[in-house]
Amino acid sequence: MAEVIDIVDPADPRVDDFRDLKSADRRPDLPGRKGLVIAEGVVVVQRMLASRFRPDALLGVDKRREDLVDDLDGVDVPYYRASADVMAEVVGFHLNRGVLAVARRPAELTVAEVLEGARTVAVLEGINDHENLGSMFRNAAGLGAEAILFGDRCADPLYRRAVRVSMGHVLRVPFAQLPQWPGGLDMLRDKGFQIIALTPSPAAVNLATAMTGERVALLLGAEGPGLTEEAMRATDIRARIPMSPGTDSLNVATAAAMAFYERVRTS
């Protein structure tokens, strides 16, 4: 069981890792600084506890500690227990979810590690919106895509907002950074992945018929600019979701969900 330590002074240095969560330059999840990973709320904290991100400490109200008693059994980290008011002073705003956990970033996974046994993966280029990244991981977890690879110019998936929007699945679905872009796609081709660019272009093949590989890697670019031509040229086929004329492309996480769904729809 986690040791329970009462925090009554918001300035207590033992809860410094939870301090000023919304501060632009002091927030603890900034990659260039402390680079900590913050889980918020019972469900996301549970997912962190079951992940490779092992928390160093928790900060929460007593009610949430009770909710987590079974999950914290055998977990040797302090639970800093505080009132909602003291918590609000530490983190800088009133936190409805009532509990936080903080973890150091573990060593990054390698491309080979995340591809091990995977049948369906997403490869992202230029996805710089934390909410879209979080939704992407949530959809991957729900629809059985086994890994996410970062190509070029993507935001940090471990940012607090991305962790929250993913409902903690960014801590569970393995991800890795490709070493070159788009040259690194050869690492997937070598492992037998069919490499598919998702594009709204009417000249592309229908997604449902394009995905013929036993292993499939789906390239997704940001809404608006889409994939770069360089990335497109490094793929095996260009696929489109059938869209109505005069509409915008789908949100990128929704487009990914469509492709993940196509892989499992009859399962």
Add this chain to the structure above:
Amino acid sequence: MAEVIDIVDPADPRVDDFRDLKSADRRPDLPGRKGLVIAEGVVVVQRMLASRFRPDALLGVDKRREDLVDDLDGVDVPYYRASADVMAEVVGFHLNRGVLAVARRPAELTVAEVLEGARTVAVLEGINDHENLGSMFRNAAGLGAEAILFGDRCADPLYRRAVRVSMGHVLRVPFAQLPQWPGGLDMLRDKGFQIIALTPSPAAVNLATAMTGERVALLLGAEGPGLTEEAMRATDIRARIPMSPGTDSLNVATAAAMAFYERVRTS
């Protein structure tokens, strides 16, 4: 061409319909008060101009007026031209998109009107999140669902945030309120719609095999509570999206997109 009228005084009563957009009690899009419909940005304003929501006036900077010159050709409404600073004082915050249009709510469409010629429709119960509502309309427009019906306890689709998130498609995709719930579903059954409840229940039929009707109505409930048992019982079949164990249900707009996609995937 719209008449251009320069606004230099933020207190000018001619732009009252655009005033205090974020005010909790004075905002012009509150259904109980003025109930106006606000379009933001060039693309959404263009969609409003092409919709049954005819704007009474526009407020914007000169650059955005230039972008809209062709769309405003033959449209007899004033374009209130202002600097970005004057606009900010009127609406209450700095508006990046640079142009707004405001419309009165037209008469509501009837259920019979929105079902006319429709093959795929969504029926919503308890969807009270404006962002989810907006995404639902965006996905319906993109993936060819022809109408959205409101069953019970849904938020206002014409709220400013819903209009924005839908990218204006809430102004284009027809919607109507069912007169009874869930009894009003008989109006769809009478027109030959297969009525399908979408549920994460493992006991439900796979979505891909459940949707056999030439006309299909998909019932969707809020994330978390889902559809009420009463609504479920009023449907013909319960269908599920194949989900991975230990994950949450999908976002409701994403789940809807999956079902809309299933209807057009080979088109």
